[in-house]
Amino acid sequence: MSADASAPDPAPDPVRVPQRYLVLAGGLSHERDVSLRSGRRVLDALRAEGVDVDLRDADASLLDVLADSEYAAVFVALHGGAGEDGALREVLDVAGVPYVGSPPAACRIAWDKPTAKALALRARLSTPASVVLPHAAFRELGAGAVLDRLVGHLGLPLMVKPARGGSALGCTRVDKPDELPGAMVSCFSYGEAAMVERFVSGTEVAVTVVDTGDGPRALPAVEVLPLSGVYDYTARYTAGHTEFFTPARLSDEEAAAVAETAVTVHRILGLRDLSRVDLVVDGDGVVQLLEVNTAPGMTETSLLPMAVQAAGLSFGGLLRQLLEQAAARPSRSSSGS
Amino acid sequence: MGTRGPGVTLDAFTDRYAQRTHGMTASEIRALFAVASRPEVVSLAGGMPNLSALPLDAVGKLMGELVQTRGTQALQYGSGQGDPQLRELICEVMALEGIVASPEDVVVTVGSQQALDLVTRVFCDPGDVVLAEAPSYVGALGTFSAYQADVVHVAMDEHGLVPEALREAIAAVQASGRRAKFLYTVPNFHNPAGVSMVESRRDEVLEICCSAGLLVLEDNPYGLLGFDAPPTRAIRSRSSGPGQQNDDVLYLGSFSKTFAPGLRVGWVLAPHAVREKLVLAAEAAVLCPPQLNQMVVAEYLATQDWQGQVSAFRGMYRERRDAMLDALRQQMPTGTTWTHPTGGFYVWVTLPGDLDSKVLLPRAVTARVAFVPGTAFFADGSGRSHLRLSYCYPTPERIREGVRRLSVVLEEEVELRQTFGSTGISKPSRPQAESPSPDLA
Numbered sequence: 032m033s034a035d036a037s038a039p040d041p042a043p044d045p046v047r048v049p050q051r052y053l054v055l056a057g058g059l060s061h062e063r064d065v066s067l068r069s070g071r072r073v074l075d076a077l078r079a080e081g082v083d084v085d086l087r088d089a090d091a092s093l094l095d096v097l098a099d100s101e102y103a104a105v106f107v108a109l110h111g112g113a114g115e116d117g118a119l120r121e122v123l124d125v126a127g128v129p130y131v132g133s134p135p136a137a138c139r140i141a142w143d144k145p146t147a148k149a150l151a152l153r154a155r156l157s158t159p160a161s162v163v164l165p166h167a168a169f170r171e172l173g174a175g176a177v178l179d180r181l182v183g184h185l186g187l188p189l190m191v192k193p194a195r196g197g198s199a200l201g202c203t204r205v206d207k208p209d210e211l212p213g214a215m216v217s218c219f220s221y222g223e224a225a226m227v228e229r230f231v232s233g234t235e236v237a238v239t240v241v242d243t244g245d246g247p248r249a250l251p252a253v254e255v256l257p258l259s260g261v262y263d264y265t266a267r268y269t270a271g272h273t274e275f276f277t278p279a280r281l282s283d284e285e286a287a288a289v290a291e292t293a294v295t296v297h298r299i300l301g302l303r304d305l306s307r308v309d310l311v312v313d314g315d316g317v318v319q320l321l322e323v324n325t326a327p328g329m330t331e332t333s334l335l336p337m338a339v340q341a342a343g344l345s346f347g348g349l350l351r352q353l354l355e356q357a358a359a360r361p362s363r364s365s366s367g368s
Numbered sequence: 369m370g371t372r373g374p375g376v377t378l379d380a381f382t383d384r385y386a387q388r389t390h391g392m393t394a395s396e397i398r399a400l401f402a403v404a405s406r407p408e409v410v411s412l413a414g415g416m417p418n419l420s421a422l423p424l425d426a427v428g429k430l431m432g433e434l435v436q437t438r439g440t441q442a443l444q445y446g447s448g449q450g451d452p453q454l455r456e457l458i459c460e461v462m463a464l465e466g467i468v469a470s471p472e473d474v475v476v477t478v479g480s481q482q483a484l485d486l487v488t489r490v491f492c493d494p495g496d497v498v499l500a501e502a503p504s505y506v507g508a509l510g511t512f513s514a515y516q517a518d519v520v521h522v523a524m525d526e527h528g529l530v531p532e533a534l535r536e537a538i539a540a541v542q543a544s545g546r547r548a549k550f551l552y553t554v555p556n557f558h559n560p561a562g563v564s565m566v567e568s569r570r571d572e573v574l575e576i577c578c579s580a581g582l583l584v585l586e587d588n589p590y591g592l593l594g595f596d597a598p599p600t601r602a603i604r605s606r607s608s609g610p611g612q613q614n615d616d617v618l619y620l621g622s623f624s625k626t627f628a629p630g631l632r633v634g635w636v637l638a639p640h641a642v643r644e645k646l647v648l649a650a651e652a653a654v655l656c657p658p659q660l661n662q663m664v665v666a667e668y669l670a671t672q673d674w675q676g677q678v679s680a681f682r683g684m685y686r687e688r689r690d691a692m693l694d695a696l697r698q699q700m701p702t703g704t705t706w707t708h709p710t711g712g713f714y715v716w717v718t719l720p721g722d723l724d725s726k727v728l729l730p731r732a733v734t735a736r737v738a739f740v741p742g743t744a745f746f747a748d749g750s751g752r753s754h755l756r757l758s759y760c761y762p763t764p765e766r767i768r769e770g771v772r773r774l775s776v777v778l779e780e781e782v783e784l785r786q787t788f789g790s791t792g793i794s795k796p797s798r799p800q801a802e803s804p805s806p807d808l809a
Contacts, residue, residue: 059409061730064402090406170787200396201730212788219784220730256375268394271379332378 049083050103052354055119057088060111061221062198065268069329070108072336076347077106082354089119097128103358105130106350107326111197115326116142129357131350133325137301141323142195144226147300151320154299156292158320159311160185161228163194166219178211181227188230191215193222197324199263204230233313235262236279238293239327239338241305243352247297249290250338252310254279270332277341285312292318304353307335387494388516397741400729404738410770412692412757413738415559415713417625421680423672427628430667438663446659448651449643450476450635454666458635461669462621465591466605468613469637475646476657480589480622480634484511486649487550487585487618487636492517497541497548501529503716503745503754505559505587508552512747519747520548526707528565529553531572538580550583550618555603557590557712560745560756564594564710570603578608578616589622589634592678594711595686604637615639623665625713626678631661685713691764692757695771701778706757713760716742718753723781725755731781737773 054077056070057063070086077084087096089109097105105123107130113119117135124135133141140146148158162181169177182189189205191214201221203214218225236252254276257266266272278286293308300306300323307327311319327335339346404411434442449455455471462469477483484507492498494516500508502521512519520541523533534551541548553573555565565573577584586603594600608614622634638646650657668674692715696706703720717739719725725741732738742754757774759767 057406059403059406059736061400061403061733063406064399067402088406166784166787170783174788216724216784216788217727220727220781221734254375258377264396264399265393268399271377271382272393274375274377276375 050355050358051101052077052082052084052104052106052358053097053100053102054084054086054106054108055089055093055114056086056108057090058109058112058114060109060114061196061200062111065198065328065330066108066110066114068331069110069333072329072331073106073108073350077350077354080345080347080351082347082351089113094122094126097123097126102128104128104354105357106354107132108329110326110328111200115197115324116195129360131304131353131357133300133302133304133306137303138325141300141302141306141325144192144194144322145224147296147323148320150299151296154295156295156320157317159190159229159231161226163224163226165224169215174212174215178208178215182208182211185227185229189214190228190230191218192226192228193218194224194226196221198328199267202263204261231311231313231319233311233319234279234281234285235309235311235321236281236289237334237338238289238308238310239305239335240293240297240302240308241349241353242297242303243349244356247294247302249293250344251278251341252281252286252289252293253277253334253337253341254281255334267328268330268332273332275334275337277337281312282316285316285318288312288316288318292320296320296323304357305335388514391513397726397729397744400733401738403733409733409736409738410762410766410773411738412759412762412767412770412774413740414761415758416761417629417681417713418684418761419628421684422628422677426672427664427668430671431664434660434663434667442660442663444659446656446662448656449647450474450657451659451662451666454633454662454669455635457666457669458621462602462604462619462637465588465599466601467619467637468605473637473640473643475636475638475643475650476662477634477636477650478654478657479624479629479632480587480620480636481507481511482632482650482653482657483620483634483636483646484508484585484587485514486646486653487620487638488512488515488517489649490642490645491549491583495546497546499534499537499541499548499551499582500747501553501558501561503560503742503751504552504747505554506740506744508587509745509747512552517549518546521746521748522551524558524561524563526563528555528558528563528569529573531569531576534573534576538576538582542580548580548582550585551577552585552587553603554587554590556588556600557593557709558714559590559712560714560740560742561716562707562709562712562714563716564600565603567600570601571606574603574606574614574617578614582616584617585620586617587620589620589625590712592626593682593685593713595682595689596710618642626681627665627668627674631658631665633657633661633665682711685711685760688759688762688764688767689715691767692759692771695768699771699775701775701782704778713758715757715759717755717757719755719778720782721785722753723778723785724752726752728755728777728781732774732777735773735777737770737777739774 054070054073056066074086117138121135123130145163151158191203193201201218205211205214235255238252239250240247256274296308297306307324309321336346455474459469492515496517498512498517500519501524522537523530604617604619606614619637706715706717740756742751
């Protein structure tokens with residue numbers, strides 16, 4: 032068909048400039064090694080999708096690189112520290128660079144386990160009873176007396192965790208009172224505040240929440256069954272050391288409850304794009320919140336990619352969609368908000 | 369509870385791995401070392417030689433000419449035993465420590481690490497006993513573990529391996545109905561202990577081993593890096609009779625500390641019968657050591673003032689050793705002790721009270737300083753009250769800053785221990801490869 036000579040020339044299609052993205056991985060946190068692995072996996076998945084993407088560390092040259100290169104959006108694969116406590120995202124906002132994931136304020140809340148748990152309780156969700164104390168409290172009040180009271184109050188077994196941190200670093204399960212001081216010392220090696228939490232046995236699951244524009248939705252829960260009995264660093268990052276069930280071996284009601292809980296947590300904490308909510312379904316079928324991750328692991332043994340696969344989605348495709356969504360979002364500094 | 373299909377472990381080969389892989393797991397400690405590579409961190413962990421003093425222009429020219437003039441040989445397979453010219457030159461290097469050797473008894477290896485592997489392969493069946501100093505080189509422990517040999521540690525003091533402890537260890541092994549195959553020792557500027565076996569003990573240790581029918585595996589990567597005195601005569605150079613040096617000693621050497629670790633060229637000197645087996649084992653493993661790298665080393669030794677270069681290395685490392693010892697003296701909390709190396713790369717620190725170096729490491733990484741926990745140097749995971757500091761790579765200023773940061777970390781940990789009292793942290797961790805990666809070993 033020939034064009035109608037009398038019709039005005041159609042407006043030329045805007046030339047679509049292929050967008051370039053950046054994956055940030057590494058950093059200076061204790062989880063640098065995990066982050067580097069996550070970053071490489073994200074890079075590979077995006078490149079397999081044909082996405083033009085670079086990978087780099089978050090170091091002193093980052094801001095210059097961001098200023099000189101026109102990245103459409105950044106994928107933050109930094110775990111722990113600045114990657115999850117909101118600091119890096121704050122800087123990206125200031126620099127006017129869009130990124131996938133939650134805004135700084137939400138990250139700060141999710142990164143601090145006690146705060147996230149308190150908000151969950153306020154929303155009538157369940158979470159294991161816990162006490163959070165800095166080292167100074169033990170020093171000033173006498174560690175022996177405080178620990179005795181903790182055991183009396185929470186019972187045994189207990190989980191001792193850094194109030195802020197990931198990959199189970201510094202976490203110890205305590206079955207006997209005399210194990211508690213050692214667990215506290217290990218915990219304080221990773222952070223300033225320790226959370227002593229009642230250990231809840233049951234079905235441990237991780238629920239990935241994604242929002243690609245239609246509101247947050249839960250992907251199938253992944254159940255973790257560490258062969259050693261403890262989902263510690265080794266169990267997390269050594270293939271073959273943990274059995275995963277996707278979807279989790281839960282009743283339909285329980286599966287619905289963990290999905291609903293995860294989406295609720297995502298909403299009440301003000302999270303964006305994607306998150307992973309770690310839960311345990313106790314012996315009474317009650318769903319209890321353990322912790323929330325705003326930069327979930329993306330390694331070969333990580334839970335989010337398993338959930339994506341179980342949902343029938345393409346890992347690279349989802350990452351691409353999230354990056355495009357972030358790129359289309361007005362950045363905080365450029366929007367002036 | 370409904371069933372929703374079988375679980376997956378993400379490793380389809382779990383039930384097919386050899387027993388020896390069981391300790392090969394992800395380790396929290398290893399992961400922490402990833403941070404040590406960032407420039408913000410003062411790494412006192414790595415045993416990387418500082419190559420900035422090498423005449424890189426001359427080495428580059430030499431390598432280019434090698435390929436241009438003898439490329440068809442340099443880029444071809446070579447002899448399984450190693451390049452003949454290099455083996456001759458290696459004998460000249462060993463002569464500096466009193467060893468008289470024939471090039472025919474030298475096997476060139478892919479770093480002395482491969483020599484360790486070959487010797488262990490040739491001598492050790494699973495369950496055999498290897499005696500090693502306490503502490504011992506992490507790379508050797510990894511090799512012994514890979515061959516499922518049991519390591520029995522032998523005490524050291526500031527004068528090196530303690531002969532009486534060696535006698536007792538041999539007797540205990542014999543009493544248990546087992547047989548020790550060899551004693552593994554690093555007599556000069558020990559890694560990680562930073563001490564040397566004194567002259568008087570060398571003959572005694574050799575005599576004890578010979579009497580017990582025990583080979584000595586003498587690993588000597590640092591022998592030419594002494595700061596204060598000419599090299600001590602190697603154990604291998606000791607007499608076993610008129611005009612004859614001792615064949616009960618297998619000697620391992622390396623160019624990693626005197627030239628360049630990236631070339632991966634080391635060697636083992638062994639008596640004829642053993643050497644034959646080592647060559648066959650080496651050929652089975654790698655066919656031949658890298659020919660180009662061997663020729664680079666040979667050309668470097670033949671045409672450059674390599675001994676002058678080693679002297680420059682000694683001066684550089686001496687300055688760094690001094691910086692570290694000064695800083696330790698000024699900064700370390702009361703109760704901390706350390707060795708005073710007269711050569712090599714390492715200081716071995718003993719922590720005060722019940723401080724635990726493995727538990728300390730995350731706090732140290734937060735404070736932007738890294739070290740290797742003592743547990744890496746014991747086969748049974750003990751050594752928690754020790755840590756290894758390396759002074760070879762950072763500048764003296766960085767060393768001082770690193771020690772300052774470490775001292776703050778120790779002070780904080782002392783305070784934490786005071787709060788919680790004796791925690792008895794001795795929960796045995798699962799056996800796993802906690803050894804640092806190659807750049808840290």
